[in-house]
Amino acid sequence: MPNDTSTDAELLAAAAVALNRHSVVLGELGRLFADAGHDLFLVGGTVRDALLGRLNMDLDFTTDARPERIQQIIGAWADTLWDTGIAFGTISAAKGGNQFEFTTYRADTYDGVTRNPEVRFGDTLEGDLVRRDFRMNAMAVRVIPSGAGEFVDPLNGLADVRAMVLDTPAEPEVSFGDDPLRMLRAARFVAQLEGVTVSPRVREALERMAPELSRITAERVAAELDKTLLGRNPVAGVELMVDTGLGEVVLPEVGGMRMAIDEHHQHKDVYQHSLTVLRQAIDLEDDGPDLVLRWAALLHDIGKPSTRKHEPDGGVSFHHHEVVGAKMTRHRMRALKYSKQMVSDVSQLVFLHLRFHGYGDGKWTDSAVRRYVTDAGPLLSRLHKLVRADCTTRNKRRAARLQADYDDLEHRIAELAAKEDLQRVRPDLDGNEIMELLGIPAGPQVGRAWTFLKELRLERGPLSRDEATAELLKWWNATG
Known part of the structure; x- marks a missing residue:
């Protein structure tokens, strides 16, 4: 990642090294398009990630060739070709286990009412770049028969990469007015790109234009939320959504946890506690990002604000917040058009996350252990992680006791499992x-x-x- 002393030359040198690893495939494609009389450029996230030293094996291209012509050019070269995005000018291909996306220059127009643009193909690279969401995603590298060639940066996206800041090619009001989904993409990139922030003018536009997100279909909102949660630092993305008002439109229950002081008085509010649980759940992942676990960690306490009760002794209780929270989770995720399985899994984890907190008194029978395993079903390993992540007390003695109690519960589960099939009771x-x-x-x-x-x-x-x-x-x- 760039630091304060990074220079443009250093960033470009790093990108050249990253792209050189793809020199063979870039050379082949450069030759195919040149022989066909068309330009080809690496573009968008591919160029940005090359500069940041995080380039993967999937590459994005833009070209003056129309979709049908792209198919003709790469049809014999690719192992697999599919045209599910052809209406938007996109052809996808796979070769050697890698995936490539080719998109014709775009010059779309928007009606300012719906999310969907009137798709128009453009004739210039510059016209295509200026319609992209952020300047750091509006850079290109020409692809030639020898591999990667000229670096093209008409909007000075390189400066934004150096500064690690998100800013729009045009005025934010114009960019977000054309496509409000770009506001959620800001949160996604903050989550995905470590250290990235938004420019002051972008932040001001997010705060003022957040209600425009209501124009976006639930499915597209959900896709952006998933990408945000799967990022390297999803907490940063969630905080940007909540702080700017975007969350109030697409995920109001999360911001609604602010100021609902938790019963242990160990955190500023339930919202901050939930962000801590999300961080700790991520630390417990053992096989890559787990979207179900991350959603459950973020939403596990959303039932607390509506169940908060001030007790006579001055304390605060949240009785049955796991039941209310599971119901709220189902409602929100159904509104976002998630699959039945996703809704069921996340809401069940929310429902079960508190059950363990009766175990430490030593009164759990084997029957109680069996019911815990049976109710969790295939979610048991995720439930283990969620319950452990939910321990955020600053009291080291209490934290150690909770973890020891859960160690004991897992040991008892293993003992019973050795005697009987707990997974299929x-x-x-x-x-x-x-x-x-x-x-x-x-x-x-x-x-x-x-x-x-x-x-x-x-x-x-x-x-x-x-x-x-x-x-x-x-x-x-x-x-x-």
Whole structure:
């Protein structure tokens, strides 16, 4: 990442080194487009990331060639070609395990009412660059038969990279008025690019124009929120959204946690506590960014403001905030058009995050442990991380005790798992056996009997077939 002493020459040298690693594929593409009589440029995030020393194997290009012509030029070269973005001038390709995106110069116009532009293809690189979201994303590198060539920076995006600041090519009012989604992209880039801030004029525009985000479809908002949460520093992106009012439009429950003092009085407010939990959950990830875990960490306490109660002794309580929070989570994520699975997973983690806090008194039976595992299901490993991340007390003795208690719970889970299949707790008799033993057809009575046996299994652990049969018949006779 650039520092205060970075010079343009140093940044360009770093970019040259990064792009040189792709010299073979760049040379091949440069030759293909040159032979076809078209220009080709690396553009946008690819150039920015090369300057920042974080370039990956996926490259973005822009060209004067129209989409159908792009297909002709690279059709034989690419391993795979797809045209899902062709209406917007984009052709995607894969070769050698890497992905490439080619977009025709754009010169779109916007009606100022909807999100969708009137797609128009442009004729110049400069016209394409000036319509991009931020100046640091509006740089290009010419691709020639020998690889990477001329660096093109008509809007001085290099200076913004050196300063690590986000600013718009045109006035922010014009850029955000054309496409309000760019305001959320500001939060995304702050989260993705460590150390990046927004310029004063961009920040002022975000604060003033935040209501314009209501023009954006829920699906596109959700996509930007996900990219923000998956960034290197999602807390910075969330803080920008909340501080500027963007969050009030797209995720009001998060900012709504401010000033809801938590019951331990250890943090400024529940909002800051939740950001700390998000940071700590990220530290516990062991296989790359986990979007479900990060959403759950951010939202786990959103039920606190509406359940806050001032107690006679001067304390503050938030009884059943996990139940209310799970309901609020489902409502918000459904409004953002998330999948049923995503909504279910995140809301279930929110619902379960507080259950552990009755374990330390030593009263959990094996039955309680089984129910904890069963209710978590495939989310158990995430629940482990969320509960541990939720320990943010500054009291070192209390923090150590909480972590020791959870170590003990995980040990008990492992012990029970060694004796019985905790991941698939099912009745000891299946539906067919129930119908045969009770002499009843398929129907609601079988379901009630199945539920009884599952509850018995959770309470007592595995039973032999004879034991399960005896208990079922006893229950059946008692119910008449």
